[in-house]
Amino acid sequence: MKIYVPRDSAAKALGADAVAEAIGTEAKARGIEVTLLRNGSRGMVWLEPLVEIETETGRIGFGPVGPADIPALFGDLSTHPKALGLVEEIPFFARQTRLTFARCGVIDPLSLSDYEAHGGLSGLRRALKMVPEEIVSEVTESGLRGRGGAGFPTGLKWQTVAGAQADQKYIVCNADEGDSGTFADRMIIEGDPFSLIEGMIIAGIATGATKGYVYLRSEYPDAIAVLREAVRTGQTSGLLGADLLGSGRAFDIEIRVGAGAYVCGEETSLLNSLEGKRGVVRAKPPLPALEGFMGKPTVVNNVLSLATIPVIFQKGAKAYADFGLGRSRGTMPIQIAGNVKYGGLFETAFGMPLGVLVNDVAGGSASGRPVKAVQVGGPLGAYMGVSKFDTPFGYEEFDHQGGLIGHAGIVVFDDTADMLGMARFAMEFCAVESCGKCTPCRIGAVRGVETLDRIAAGDAGAVDLLTDLCEVMKDGSLCALGGFTPFPVMSALEQFPEEFAGVKEAAE
Structure with a gap:
């Protein structure tokens, strides 16, 4: 009997550890052999802790589950009061286009073999057969843009670093996820950390960088622990180090933990902090792509940007670019929070109207009162009133309405908001x-x-x-x-x- 209980921070905050312990205790008392896997979250936070049981027809979900609900999991599953049916048929989940988050909640986050069995490393193996210029071209053709802020084209940033002359170059992952209503970086690190590692390695091959840093916020202890373990696994398995998968290429990763300053989510402040300096903004020029970490050419990308790279190299640039609208290509993991009925992570192709996200996907306000406004893009994002709910979810489309997508966190307010x-x-x-x-x-x-x-x-x-x-x-x-x-x-x-x-x- 194989049972999945998330180790995701949100699930743990809602009692997932107690649920996992209760499953072990009940199985022992009944003399039933159980394989308990701590997976990432599927992103349906209102159902956490979401327990999944593997059956011949697929993984059946139950949630939200508490310790008192555990004994019934060892009986007739169809009569369990918390039974949800096949997880991938739950409407909130079924209507998503999961590319970046395809494995999150599906695999054991710390099993490299599980990662490979679900398509992991196939993108890296393809990239290892390409010259750097081809890799950069693939990223450019995919239309991938920064997923953490202003939406700068990823391929252009990589091209600048690749063309710079230096004895050392760096890949820096910005995991300082400080915007209110955002949690996608944390979710992918806790649920599929090897996707980030693979993306950073491909970035290193493309630009000539041999060292990577992940700058994680101190408020994410679970993400820090998971990523450290994943990096250690990568180093002992030959995925990281002096001879990547026997290719003769070198790339390694080091994790650095910030001290909690919001401004360190800005790339130049982050670089200062990474160097051990006070986290203050640097004037530009010079650009970090030319003089970044330790004054060397540096790619600074968000977690989601880098974790999407393996998808592009697995499926091809065109397949990825076929999703979206205008200059916003691919998918965006949208984080739904605030006064909302169905909060969580919803990955979909760019283009879905904001009103559909709020009223249909998220189910409107949790209070049952009319929605008054939605703040998109963190605490510095614009408030979008109901009159702007027809706005398609895209960079330029939001910009034309005086807003920004940023990290794609949306916080919902009902009509009582001041x-x-x-x-x-x-x-x-x-x-x-x-x-x-x-x-x-x-x-x-x-x-x-x-x-x-x-x-x-x-x-x-x-x-x-x-x-x-x-x-x-x-x-x-x-x-x-x-x-x-x-x-x-x-x-x-x-x-x-x-x-x-x-x-x-x-x-x-």
């Missing part, structure tokens, strides 16, 4: 997290909080001042923190102006 209060939170967040490098961010955010407090106190005339301040921050900040903070503030002001005018007088 949009002036939410705008203040975004500005205060920037004031707290600013690295202090540039004046518009360091000072502007503080003045912004004060101005929003004036508006809340009834000073409607301060609205114009707020608008001018946001323009200064947007145009004068060196990085996304200060430059994007106006997005949530101005989008809230634009779509909900009545909440910014005469607040005190209206209350009285």
Whole structure:
């Protein structure tokens, strides 16, 4: 009897460890031999802990499961009160296009043989037969863009590093997933870490880099533990080291843990922190692709970008690029959070309208009240009101609506949300997290909080001042923190102006 219980952080927070222990205890008491596998999450967080039992017809799901539900798992499965049927037929899961997350929740995350049995390393083996220029061309043709921020073309970044002359080059994985409502990086590391390792190796072969670093946030202890074990397995198996899979190529990976600064999600701040310096933004130029880690040419890519590389080399650039719309090619793992009925990870091709994601896929608000707005792209992302729910999920499409996709986390709010209060939170967040490098961010955010407090106190005339301040921050900040903070503030002001005018007088 083979039973799967997730070791994913979200599942563990909801009691997965206790469920796993109860399964072991019950099996022992009944004298039944059970193979218990701790897999990653399927991404349906409202069903966690999601227990799966392997049957002749496929893996049957049960959830959310608690220790009291375990004895019934050893009886007639069809009558179990938490039975969900075949996991891959659950509507939320069945309508996805899983490419980056195809193995997540399916395999044992720390079994290299399980990874290979489900298509892992086939992309790397193909890349090892190609010259670097062909590898870069394949990535460029796939249309893959950065999955962690502004959507910069991955192939162009690799091409710049590949063409740079240096005695040493680096691949740096940005796993400092600090945006609210985002968890995809953590999920893929905890559920399919070898996909990230394979992607980094291919990047190294393409650019001439022989060393990689993963910069992980300290708030992810489970992800850190899983990735460290996966790297050790890669090193002892010959996947990493001086002779990759007997190819004569060299590449190794080291894991570094950050100290919790939000600004270190910005690539140049991350590089400073990686070098042991204070996490502050670097002025550009020079670009990290030319003078990055230790002053050497460096590829800095997000976890999802690198974990998608094996898919591209397994299936081919054209097969990947056939998904999506416009210049947004492939799929995007969208993280659904906030006041929502079905929260979790939903991977789909670019192009699905925002309203379909919120009202259909996610089931609307958990409170049952009408949805008022959705913040897309983390705490610096714009609020998208119902009037913008027809916007297709794509980089340029969101940009035309004054928003950004960023890391594709969406946070849902119902009609009780105070949009002036939410705008203040975004500005205060920037004031707290600013690295202090540039004046518009360091000072502007503080003045912004004060101005929003004036508006809340009834000073409607301060609205114009707020608008001018946001323009200064947007145009004068060196990085996304200060430059994007106006997005949530101005989008809230634009779509909900009545909440910014005469607040005190209206209350009285």
